[in-house]
Amino acid sequence: MEDRIQKIYFPMTETAFYILLSLQTPRYGYLIMQYVEEMTHGRIQLGAGTLYGSLSKMQKDGLIDIIKIENKRKIYQTTNLGNQLLLMEKSRITELYKNLERIED
Template sequence: MTQAAFFVLTALADQPRHGYGILREVEEVSDGAVQLRVGTLYGVLDRLTADGLIVLDREEVHEGRLRRYYRLTDEGMRALDAEAERMAAGASAAKSRIAEGRKAPGAVAKPSAGPGLAGGVA
């Protein structure tokens, strides 16, 4: 599951939302780390709909514009839960290895040269 899909599903976990509401919620739940563009969002929504993970909940006209609200399906909630569990297990394994590495004889902590791979610098 992509990061964008994970956060869109997370944004929809508690209630249906329209596109702009999803964008704001993704930014909030990711503490600003993920800021989706509109084109990216609608591509993700199309994929998640095709995969049966979300459905169109309703459409409303607001100030002359159509708002489409999306909600998770039961399958979407299961997929989100499974991905969250997978990520938590991976984080736990990494923390365990880090702790073991710090205890290893002769282990020397190297100063960080920057954000590393997670930050996009190689």
Template sequence: MDSKLKRIYVPMTETGFYILFCLQKPQHGYGIGLQVKKMTDGEVSISAGTMYGTLSKMEKDGLIAFFAEKEKRKLYQITPLGREILDLEIQRIKRLYRNSMEEI
């Protein structure tokens, strides 16, 4: 993995994490937004500008790829590189959680 990409994406923003997490199955931007709202009980809402800007950047960086077009919407899916980045971020979050449970 390119160390520059690792520095850019880890740690990941909350919206970036949810977008990449949702793309473990093919999905379009609107669907991701609905899924994130459901997953977070409405606490996280991703604006269209953030959604499509992040999708564009992640596609350019090779973390996601165009999958298909359905009803005039572009579906994206995570790539092996994106999976590697997502796994690093999940490990980081687990470490934070584990450390937060320890007594000081």
């Protein structure tokens, strides 16, 4: 993995995390927004500008690809690089959680 990509995306913002997580299944923009809102119980509502800016950057960086276009909708999915970064973030979050368990109530 390129150091530049790792420095940009690791640790991940919640926006990047949820976009990559949602694109484990092919989706177009509006479906990504809906999925993220559902997963976070409304806590995160991606605006169109934020979403499409992030999708464009992630595509240029090789984290996602457009896998097809249907009715003018671009359908995206994560690449191997995107999946690697998501797994790195999962490990980081797991470590944080385990260390947080050390705090006594």
